[in-house]
Amino acid sequence: MLTPMTDLTLPDGRPVPHLTGDERPMLESWLDFHRGTLALKCAELDDAQVRTASAEPSALTLLGLVQHLAEVERNWFQRVVGGLDVPPVFGEETGYVLDPARGLDEALNVWRREIARGRELCAGRPLDDTGRLVDGPMAGLEVSLRWVFIHMIEEYARHNGHADILRERIDGVTGY
Secondary structure (H helix, E strand, C coil): CCCCHHHCECCCCCECCCCCCCHHHHHHHHHHHHHHHHHHHHCCCCCCHHHCCCCCCCCCCHHHHHHHHHHHHHHHHHHHHCCCCCCCCCCCCCCCCCCCCCCHHHHHHHHHHHHHHHHHHHCCCCCCCEEECCCCCCCCCEEEHHHHHHHHHHHHHHHHHHHHHHHHHHHCCCCC
8 A cells, every 4th residue: 555645755854745636735745845955954064054155245044044934934924824014033024144143943943933833824724815915016916825835835946946055065965
């Protein structure tokens, strides 16, 4: 008997995204896969390593990416989907600014908390539910929860590409 796709994991521990089935579980599983990829890119690194910038002139770091994606989670799920007026997680909107006192463990805990809060806000909402964009040139426009999930998958996929390059620069680890 075959194991259901929801029970399969890759050798590195990430969940295998659904290959068939209903749209909502498929979207959620792909988003979880990309979240797991970001966590994997940070695994077994110390605070100094995750502060290593990619290449001049960029100041992009793995720590900055984790913080940025915590802000992204908060923005799309709390502000847009939930309609909540919440401040930035790290005191500025992008999340990229590094605080010398904040290490990777703290940033990952905040990121995981934002993911959990987003899941709570999305639970029970149909994919056609809408929220409103809160800033930028399209502020006020409606977007569906389906659109937010697709955007979040794209956002993580793009930034996980950056994380690939950063991790390779730090210690030569590639792949996943």
